[in-house]
Amino acid sequence: MSENKQIQNAIVIGAGIGGLAAACALRKQGIDVQVYEKAKQLLPVGAGLTLFPNGLNTLEAITPGIVKTLIHAGSPINQVNLQKSSGEMVFQQPQKLLEKYGQPMLNIRWSRLQEILASFLPADIIHLNHRCMDFKQHKNSVQVEFANEKTLQTDLLIGCDGINSVVRKTLVKDGLPSYAGRLSWRAVIKFKDEQLPPNEAFTIISNMGKMFSIFDVGGGYIFWSAAMLSEDDSLSPTQEVKSRVLKEFSGWTEPVEAIIQATPAEKIVERPICDRLPLQSWSRGRVTLLGDAAHPMISTLGQGANTAFEDGWELANFLSHSDNLETALTKYDESRIERTQIIQARSAFIANRYYDDSEFRNKVMQQREMNESEFEDWLYQYNPHVFTSKK
Numbered sequence: 520m521s522e523n524k525q526i527q528n529a530i531v532i533g534a535g536i537g538g539l540a541a542a543c544a545l546r547k548q549g550i551d552v553q554v555y556e557k558a559k560q561l562l563p564v565g566a567g568l569t570l571f572p573n574g575l576n577t578l579e580a581i582t583p584g585i586v587k588t589l590i591h592a593g594s595p596i597n598q599v600n601l602q603k604s605s606g607e608m609v610f611q612q613p614q615k616l617l618e619k620y621g622q623p624m625l626n627i628r629w630s631r632l633q634e635i636l637a638s639f640l641p642a643d644i645i646h647l648n649h650r651c652m653d654f655k656q657h658k659n660s661v662q663v664e665f666a667n668e669k670t671l672q673t674d675l676l677i678g679c680d681g682i683n684s685v686v687r688k689t690l691v692k693d694g695l696p697s698y699a700g701r702l703s704w705r706a707v708i709k710f711k712d713e714q715l716p717p718n719e720a721f722t723i724i725s726n727m728g729k730m731f732s733i734f735d736v737g738g739g740y741i742f743w744s745a746a747m748l749s750e751d752d753s754l755s756p757t758q759e760v761k762s763r764v765l766k767e768f769s770g771w772t773e774p775v776e777a778i779i780q781a782t783p784a785e786k787i788v789e790r791p792i793c794d795r796l797p798l799q800s801w802s803r804g805r806v807t808l809l810g811d812a813a814h815p816m817i818s819t820l821g822q823g824a825n826t827a828f829e830d831g832w833e834l835a836n837f838l839s840h841s842d843n844l845e846t847a848l849t850k851y852d853e854s855r856i857e858r859t860q861i862i863q864a865r866s867a868f869i870a871n872r873y874y875d876d877s878e879f880r881n882k883v884m885q886q887r888e889m890n891e892s893e894f895e896d897w898l899y900q901y902n903p904h905v906f907t908s909k910k
């Protein structure tokens with residue numbers, strides 16, 4: 520049972536990987552949590568993810584034993600390869616994260632990760648087909664409103680509803696995400712090719728700002744992801760998506776073209792890459808944000824989900840070990856905003872992202888001063904420490 524008497528129950532909006540991990544962390548602290556998801560079914564979203572030591576150590580703290588299951592379901596990466604679109608190899612780098620930070624670089628299908636996280640929760644706390652529309656704060660509760668006209672009361676509302684968060688819209692009112700100047704395409708398919716040894720990741724680049732990445736995600740599947748600079752963020756008509764990717768990446772070293780050809784057109788997801796400027800505060804009253812709803816970032820460092828796990832761990836622990844809700848949420852904001860801003864800034868810096876906001880632009884520029892190895896130590900040595908009472 521949570522020590523914080525003001526919080527006995529919570530509602531999580533969104534059964535993405537951030538919401539599910541947060542629900543596991545809250546239950547571990549004795550908080551009665553219910554998860555509401557707008558989708559009618561948890562379907563594969565055609566994506567793969569890379570989990571890093573900070574994310575894996577956090578998941579292990581939340582649900583001991585989970586990393587073994589994830590490694591079995593995914594593919595620990597032993598080598599990363601960088602190639603030019605002509606086929607020329609730029610480098611082949613053995614992956615040393617396991618030796619340095621105690622956990623591997625692990626690639627996994629997004630849907631397997633979601634299934635595994637959901638398997639650690641009672642099925643009856645995940646409510647599908649519940650689209651959150653709005654909320655109203657009262658002194659001792661929050662009233663959450665859904666599209667099916669259902670309303671529910673809770674002690675705490677946690678918006679884990681992604682980059683287009685409805686909870687953030689009401690809480691912060693900061694408008695739509697901003698386009699980062701890149702279009703992306705991605706898919707997960709079964710694919711085998713002798714040029715793609717197991718447990719390796721490939722990034723192939725051109726000098727025109729295009730990139731094609733191929734990841735072994737385990738079980739005979741690969742995740743491919745392509746991106747290119749584009750001033751125009753408009754999407755192709757559905758029936759033209761595959762031919763567009765084929766055209767943009769035509770003539771690239773194999774197996775790029777073979778992979779696109781082998782991907783059923785309906786499995787290719789086309790998206791503009793977007794982010795938002797960091798917030799000064801994620802919490803007001805009895806409502807807070809987590810994961811992409813709080814800190815959507817460009818995926819150059821692969822840290823969106825990894826940092827969402829950190830958010831969930833810390834939020835649950837601050838809630839459980841603080842005297843009251845206000846203190847818990849203040850500590851959560853103080854602890855998380857600084858760290859995630861640095862990661863947002865570093866991700867933006869790698870992507871050569873330009874911002875009008877001078878405060879954040881300065882933070883992005885400061886990131887040039889931290890070298891890669893210092894940054895990796897700071898990032899991957901994240902310690903999901905055990906909180907003591909009334910911390």
Ligand SMILES: Cc1cc2nc3c(=O)[nH]c(=O)nc-3n(C[C@H](O)[C@H](O)[C@H](O)COP(=O)(O)OP(=O)(O)OC[C@H]3O[C@@H](n4cnc5c(N)ncnc54)[C@H](O)[C@@H]3O)c2cc1C
Pocket residue numbers: 532533534535536537538555556557558567568569570649650651652679680681682683684685703705744809810811812818820821822823824825826827
């Ligand atoms: C191409 C690409 C590659 C990436 N690679 C990596 C990587 O390698 N490693 C990494 O850590 N991160 C990566 N990321 C980022 C990562 O996918 C996100 O950071 C992560 O999915 C965020 O999780 P989330 O739960 O906060 O949000 P989401 O995954 O967006 O989940 C939000 C959930 O909320 C639901 N929802 C939305 N609105 C409502 C509503 N109104 N009511 C109810 N439910 C709602 C949605 O249906 C969804 O299930 C990548 C992203 C992209 C685009």
